[in-house]
Amino acid sequence: MLINPQEMPKVAVDEMNEVHSTEVEILNKLYEKILEFENDSSKFDEVVKLFDEFLNDVIQHFSFEQNMMEETNFFAYSMHRGEHDRVLFELKSLEKMLKEKNDVKTLKEYLVYNFKPWIINHVKTMDTVTAMYLSNFL
Ligand SMILES: [Fe+2]
Ligand SMILES: [Fe+2]
Numbered sequence: 816m817l818i819n820p821q822e823m824p825k826v827a828v829d830e831m832n833e834v835h836s837t838e839v840e841i842l843n844k845l846y847e848k849i850l851e852f853e854n855d856s857s858k859f860d861e862v863v864k865l866f867d868e869f870l871n872d873v874i875q876h877f878s879f880e881q882n883m884m885e886e887t888n889f890f891a892y893s894m895h896r897g898e899h900d901r902v903l904f905e906l907k908s909l910e911k912m913l914k915e916k917n918d919v920k921t922l923k924e925y926l927v928y929n930f931k932p933w934i935i936n937h938v939k940t941m942d943t944v945t946a947m948y949l950s951n952f953l
Contacts, residue, residue: 817846818931824939826946828953834876835938838869842926845869849923862919870906877903884945887952895941902933 818839825832845865852858877899884892909925912918 816843817926818842818935822935824935824943826938826943827950828946831880831942831946834879835934835942838872838876838934841865841869841872842930846923846926849919849926852919859917859919862922863913866910866913866922870910873903873906880942880945883949887949889945889948891941891944895945898937898941902930905929 820836820839823835823839826835845862845868848858848862848865852862881892881896881899883889884895889895905925909922913922
């Protein structure tokens with residue numbers, strides 16, 4: 816397991832918590848598959864499949880929050896969106912390295928040393944403030 820579900824902070828909007836817990840589930844599945852791949856390189860295609868699932872989920876997660884922020888004219892929208900865009904850009908570079916160079920090692924290191932601490936911190940800070948604001952409209 817890369818992220819224990821209990822490590823994910825809870826925010827004031829339930830739908831956001833649900834989106835986050837689904838994402839952690841998919842991320843953990845991807846991570847387990849990467850560990851399997853390390854002992855059995857025939858698992859490469861399954862790593863790619865789960866990476867695609869993870870990337871799609873991240874795209875939906877971010878646009879779900881962005882739509883709510885837009886609809887409610889959230890004051891820090893551009894800052895929050897900037898963080899989402901930066902991480903999506905990084906994930907798309909990793910997608911290229913994975914699919915064109917079969918580079919699973921860089922993906923694993925990114926997930927462990929960048930994505931994991933980033934998502935926990937992001938939910939604790941930007942998502943928390945955003946959810947507090949959004950909860951006034953629900
Ligand atoms: Fe989020
Ligand atoms: Fe966010």
